Amino acid sequence: MTTQKQSYREALRSGIEQALMEDERVFLMGEDVGRYGGCYAVSKGLIDSYGPERIIDTPLCESGFVGVGIGAALGGMRPIIEVMTVNFSLLAMDQIVNSAATLRHMSGGQFNVPLVIRMACGAGRQLAAQHSHSWENLYAHIPGLKVLSPATQTDARYMLGQALRDPDPVIIFEHVMLLNEAGNVLDKPEADMEQALVRREGTDVSLITYGGSLHKALSAAEQLAVLGISAEVLDLRCLRPLDIGTITASVAKTHRVIIIDEGWYTGSLAGEVSAVIMEQSFWSLDAPVQRICTAEVPIPYPSHLELAALPQVETIVTRAQALMAGHL
């Protein structure tokens, strides 16, 4: 397998560009995606190659342009809708939840909505509460949607293509802290988009995570290795549907679990994963499932408070040590 080094941002752009090249029905629509090049510069330059008919700037009206996307998808197009951040997507929640997610079911399977919605998500850039929240779990709650969370450059590169081939609405969450991270991009996807992947093998404790927390979990696993604790790191990749088989296989091996989720603790996706483990892996457990989530506050603006609110490597290491010592 050949590889090339790209930033996560470049990998996303390559993915969009390939989709635009391969399929005439694909277009990108959202606030500032065209002339400005995208709020996070992901679509910079695409308007020059593909023109304003396929790279479409919209007014500040999330409900409106997401609704247009749904209509276009129903009409046979393959729209990629960019919502600037997940925080603003709440304005389009009605379109996503009540239209995109339901139409196939309400039409008795007569109409699919082959829509892909991309959203920036996550905290860590001092953008304050209204630009930093993690609402992935809201979407992972909705039947009829698929929810992806690419954490690596390779996933950033290929998940869009996989999502576009899906006949139903798929939401892709792109963590803002990953955009500048560079890494190897493989020449094809590592797995089906709905499959979770073990990013590091281990035998003592499973660190289950996704998106922006994957690298924290991997760093923690490295530190834990020095302390003699073998941590397995599992990247969920797809938040809905969850790849339960990969989760239970890991728990069967390690017997201990820490879930790291940038969402708030209460009602978190971590809570859902924990419940799945309780139902399906209870008899493999040697300790209570642990959750490391964001503190239950609106994400603070000051850097030190923002860092304190988010899951951090040190917390993971400490919790894993306590778990191994039998203190939890």
Next chain:
Amino acid sequence: MTQPILTDITMPSLGADMTEGMLVKWLVKVGDIVHNGDIIAELETHKGIIDMEVYQSGTIAEILVQPVTAAPVGTVLARLQCEAMSDAADLPLPDVVPSITASSIPEPLLAEPLTAEIAPTEISSTVPSPIIPAVVETVDAYSNVNGSPIVRKMAAAQQLDLTNIIGSGPHGAILLKDLPQQSATGLPNMRRAIAVAMEKSKKKIPHFYLSLNIDMTKAQSWLQQVNSDKAPEQRLLLIALLLKAVAMALRKFPSLNGFYTDQQLQLADDIHIGNVISLRQGGLIVPAIHQVDTLSVTAIMQAVSDISARSRSGHLRSSELTDATFTVTNMGDRGADCVYGIIYPPQVAILGFGKLRKTALVQEGNLVAGDEITVCLSADHRAIDGMLASKFLNALSSQLQQPECL
């Protein structure tokens, strides 16, 4: 006038490393009258099965924990109804007792001296109300075991008896690492308990070591003389003589007899010598012989035989495991010449006896064949200095030159 008072009987701590124990069996039932020192239950700890003593006299009023259950140290296992005035000497806090009047006894003590949770139908009308007949309970031991799910699953699959395993998890939960074959270090529980105590000792106690060769010629000939007209099972062994000599030397140097706690030396009033006993199944146990300085050599010999037998059969008393004030380890005939022991915290010293050996001794300028033993004292330098420790060894040597006086 006597006031009935309920006293808690709690899970005892049988060593610095013990955080919990397993109640294996009650030897008393509700309504039984017990006296200070009676054995009321069998406990299982890292050290094996231990007989649990009661330290007050009274009537067993309630049994709160049914076997087989692991309980943290301090857990109230049962309640004893004591007669406050008549048995004042036995009460744990005698200075508090006189102030307790009916009006000052807290509500729960008055309201539920004899728990109503015990089925009322079990109470015979002919029995006075404070005494309740025993409620025979059959408890599913497995359901009371606090184990992690994987441990319970493995126990079920491999028919492991979890009741004999002390858990290291929260509330004593048995975790994978507590299972013998799963133990991370491959160590059984006793090995781990020894490991913890010894590691703690070596990390925290600044040990220093002094050794002295002691001429045992006179002691040996005295023993032979004493034993000459005794049946084999009546004969005295050297260890009895050595223990007596140690106790007498400790009387002269009480600084070695006690505990280093709260950053100071706390001298012990009595001389209870812990004896390191190797168990056949592996591991060590260190039961104490009480007030060794007051016993005859013959009585010490009986005590040594008694605790050795009970150590191996698993019937040591809880007090014997907790109240040693000084420890002796003895290599015996087939051991090394010298043993540098590790102090059992929070004691301040341990004395090691090497094997007795024939050697060339210089006596009054002449070379003679004689008996010699090397004793080595390990002492806590926070509590004791070398000069005092040297004097102690020399006092011990002097004692052993006059075996007939012991």
